[in-house]
Amino acid sequence: MGWMSDETGLGKRAANYVPLTPLSGLNRALTVFPNRLAVVHGAHRKTYTEYHARCSQLASALTDMGVQSGNVVATLLPNIPAAAEAHFGVPACGGVLNAINIRLDVATVAYILDHGEAKVILVDSAFLDLAEAACKDMRKRPPQIIEVAAPDHGVPASGRHPEYEDVLASGDAHFVWKLPEDEWESLALNYTSGTTGHPKGVVYHHRGAYLNAMGQVLSWRMVLHPVYLTIVPLFHCNGWCHTWMMPMVGGTLVCCRDITAKNIFDAIADEGVTHFGGAPIVLNTLVNAADEDRRAFDHTVEVFTAGAPPAAATLEKIEPMGFNVTQVYGLTEVYGPATECLWDHDRWDTLPPKDRAAVKARQGIAMPFIEDVTVMDETMTQTEMDGDTPGEIMIRGNGVMKGYFKNSEATDKAFEGGYFHSGDIAVQHADTYVQITDRAKDLIISGGENISSVEVEGVLMHHPAVSLAAVVAKPDQRWGEVPCAFLELLEGCSATEDEIIAFARTQLAGFKTPKKVVFRELPKTSTGKIQKFELRTLAQNLG
Structure with missing residues (x-):
């Protein structure tokens, strides 16, 4: 179906078919935006030319260390430039990026390193004790530690491991990137505890990450050269794919190591931040900020918020401060955000503030790269779209994970019936907007x-x-x-x-x-x- 009667000579060729990958965004930015500011972190200010070179050096150095295509490279990093560089440098050498949550305990980190079989791990000096203890607890051969020092933040290098900047210096800034031959190739491995005590490894492919990053440009109504503040941890769904998104629009990534009201207001006022994502706790932090931590700014900051729905009172207070908040919803298994509460100006602009906030707290409709988001009952039957009948949120599309690493049983269960089963209980309104009413299987979402x-x-x-x-x-x-x-x-x-x-x-x-x-x-x-x-x-x- 869909083929013409004679398609002789119309097959895929190098000229008309290239596997989708978010790596192409930074390669393009090197040519299109070479002198634009790409990454900012205090005195660290790199153009796209410099950013690309550093990512290339990382890829080259990892290759020299024996990292081969399909090997896992882990990180224990806060939102600093090295974490952003790993998102390009690791896959550029054919590796699979495993960004580990820096808030986890030793036993869980050890399990993740064992299960993912990481060959190398980039570790911020502040989390070196955690990494060393986890490596000691591993059953398999521990990864080579590369230490990322941060003397400006009171965490100088220990001297016990190769230092990140020295490793970069050993790499080739003109290293030829190993782009995927198949867009289904694995790009990232992210562990989520989900609803059991055992972390599951969620595998992302290049195609899904590319489409997620590109689709969020549409959902966020981005124009060229946004300034994005990294509040979402880069170890959480790879920062919702936003680090991969920025080069596509020639944006500036402003790293935020410590998430405080003062740091956020300073970044908005000093760097001109236009966008950030974060949990509702971030909104509460800004609303309740002390007067001495606040800064004046004269533009609207676009915010994606996800996790628990933001309280109506929070939305009522933060929007007059200069923030336009959009509720999004997703999971690690769908690369971060998969739905958006797309605002209907004709219906909702004139609502009273409390009613507007209630609408904004809905999880909404599918983002452009998701084929379908709906609510079904246990028989995979569509629930009544009456805003009252509960069911489970089901998701289908290119922005869904490959599956769970080394766990085909859990993968089959998650994809039963042709949809990804989110585990979240919701109702669906007549306009198809989804709204979560409860958390299935007792999952708690904190911050x-x-x-x-x-x-x-x-x-x-x-x-x-x-x-x-x-x-x-x-x-x-x-x-x-x-x-x-x-x-x-x-x-x-x-x-x-x-x-x-x-x-x-x-x-x-x-x-x-x-x-x-x-x-x-x-x-x-x-x-x-x-x-x-x-x-x-x-x-x-x-x-």
């Missing part, structure tokens, strides 16, 4: 980070006084949601809230530890299953 309640419960159950544990999300003004633990203690045993939190902190990353602990008998079904919906109701009313 944009996924927390598995099962993982936290597993740790708490190891406390000698705990008989049963259940963890649910508790609303939090700053983080959106935080873990709240309900515990039944063993007969004759006692424990305090502070003791339980301290115990959890010894085995979990700080953001995963419960922020509230309640001791009580847990509600159960006749079969002994804990009724978490009752606990969620209780958690809503806790101080």
